[in-house]
Amino acid sequence: xxxxxxxxxxxxxxxxxxxxxxxxxxxxxxxxxxxxxxxxxxxxxxxxxxxxxxxxxxxxxxxxxxxxxxxxxxxxxxxxxxxxxxxxxxxxxxxxxxxxxxxxxxxxxxxxxxxxxxxxxxxxxxxxxxxxxxxxxxxxxxxxxxxxxxxxxxxxxxxxxxxxxxxxxxxxxxxxxxxxxxxxxxxxxxx
Amino acid sequence: xxxxxxxxxxxxxxxxxxxxxxxxxxxxxxxxxxxxxxxxxxxxxxxxxxxxxxxxxxxxxxxxxxxxxxxxxxxxxxxxxxxxxxxxxxxxxxxxxxxxxxxxxxxxxxxxxxxxxxxxxxxxxxxxxxxxxxxxxxxxxxxxxxxxxxxxxxxxxxxxxxxxxxxxxxxxxxxxxxxxxxxxxxxxxxx
DNA sequence: TAGCCAGGTCAACACCTGTTGACCTACGGT
DNA sequence: ACCGTAGGTCAACAGGTGTTGACCTGGCTA
Numbered sequence: 541x542x543x544x545x546x547x548x549x550x551x552x553x554x555x556x557x558x559x560x561x562x563x564x565x566x567x568x569x570x571x572x573x574x575x576x577x578x579x580x581x582x583x584x585x586x587x588x589x590x591x592x593x594x595x596x597x598x599x600x601x602x603x604x605x606x607x608x609x610x611x612x613x614x615x616x617x618x619x620x621x622x623x624x625x626x627x628x629x630x631x632x633x634x635x636x637x638x639x640x641x642x643x644x645x646x647x648x649x650x651x652x653x654x655x656x657x658x659x660x661x662x663x664x665x666x667x668x669x670x671x672x673x674x675x676x677x678x679x680x681x682x683x684x685x686x687x688x689x690x691x692x693x694x695x696x697x698x699x700x701x702x703x704x705x706x707x708x709x710x711x712x713x714x715x716x717x718x719x720x721x722x723x724x725x726x727x728x729x730x731x
Numbered sequence: 732x733x734x735x736x737x738x739x740x741x742x743x744x745x746x747x748x749x750x751x752x753x754x755x756x757x758x759x760x761x762x763x764x765x766x767x768x769x770x771x772x773x774x775x776x777x778x779x780x781x782x783x784x785x786x787x788x789x790x791x792x793x794x795x796x797x798x799x800x801x802x803x804x805x806x807x808x809x810x811x812x813x814x815x816x817x818x819x820x821x822x823x824x825x826x827x828x829x830x831x832x833x834x835x836x837x838x839x840x841x842x843x844x845x846x847x848x849x850x851x852x853x854x855x856x857x858x859x860x861x862x863x864x865x866x867x868x869x870x871x872x873x874x875x876x877x878x879x880x881x882x883x884x885x886x887x888x889x890x891x892x893x894x895x896x897x898x899x900x901x902x903x904x905x906x907x908x909x910x911x912x913x914x915x916x917x918x919x920x921x922x
Numbered sequence: 923t924a925g926c927c928a929g930g931t932c933a934a935c936a937c938c939t940g941t942t943g944a945c946c947t948a949c950g951g952t
Numbered sequence: 953a954c955c956g957t958a959g960g961t962c963a964a965c966a967g968g969t970g971t972t973g974a975c976c977t978g979g980c981t982a
């Protein structure tokens with residue numbers, strides 16, 4: 541039953557399925573990405589996907605596992621945090637298709653939506669706790685999410701021409717001040 | 732063949748189908764909203780949907796027809812435009828499910844995505860032409876879209892708790908300065 | 923009153939989906 | 953040489969999908 545951690549032969553196919561799944565989910569969303577198509581991309585039988593992952597939901601859960609890899613910003617000067625966070629988001633978005641898969645799926649799939657919520661509550665909010673009043677961290681994380689996800693949606697998913705055309709420095713120049721304000725702007729207690 | 736514009740008997744069912752379609756598309760997205768379910772909601776036979784709208788894509792096109800109803804902001808003092816536009820977006824979002832249907836669908840359906848693009852290019856950008864350098868209007872419209880759609884996504888679709896919990900005045904207080912900057916902020920020509 | 927036709931029903935089609943279980947195959951340990 | 957088993961194939965299932973065409977029906981007009 542057990543085997544020493546040298547690689548099993550199945551590890552490669554398992555990884556292949558996951559890679560294909562990430563691509564398909566990212567490109568097509570949850571319902572249009574079919575197990576048959578994913579299996580075909582991985583040059584494997586659809587039944588293998590079931591053997592390895594149980595069912596489609598679990599496959600998606602495995603494919604959309606995602607770590608924001610938030611750095612520690614607390615050493616940076618306060619006025620640079622916004623730009624650093626903005627750059628980090630854009631980096632993360634561009635070198636890992638999982639986020640696109642997660643975003644596309646979370647709009648119609650409740651499991652994916654819940655994972656999206658936990659991403660911001662569990663990975664972004666804690667970092668913000670080190671930068672601002674911890675009691676306000678969740679709200680500030682939510683506001684950052686609106687701008688980060690909105691930009692990603694417009695640029696990578698909808699491909700709105702003027703947004704897709706922005707260069708990286710332009711994008712950062714526009715977004716960073718917004719993010720900075722969401723991180724550090726004062727909250728009117730009268731509201 | 733022709734008939735005076737007094738109401739046909741079919742107008743009511745046609746409207747019923749459209750209302751049901753809007754609800755379903757808004758709640759489930761394009762692929763999960765089935766014609767059978769829409770027909771059931773409208774208490775009608777699925778074949779009627781086909782008779783009236785031809786096919787599912789055309790039904791969606793009819794259900795997701797949407798007018799932003801942009802007011803003329805040019806009379807307002809410049810510093811109030813951001814808040815006014817923010818409020819207008821929230822109003823529009825909350826009293827018409829078509830926008831939610833369009834957003835949910837546009838993430839996986841290319842026709843819907845194209846309609847979303849035209850919404851901002853055709854209805855928002857022209858208004859902005861009256862407020863800023865017309866050459867920059869498209870870019871500014873795109874930036875506004877990132878924040879407006881991102882906020883709507885987080886609040887109405889994903890229901891991120893901290894974003895869903897914001898009161899209307901709080902939401903406006905946070906968003907309006909962002910929108911204002913996207914409308915009027917200077918663009919560094921060096922980028 | 924007869925007949926036409928907009929408006930509506932019904933059953934079926936061809937296809938695609940996730941999922942299952944029976945079967946094959948090659949290889950490592952004995 | 954043998955056989956157990958991890959890894960893989962194949963064909964089929966049950967159910968849901970968009971879509972179609974044949975058929976009914978009730979009210980208006982001639």
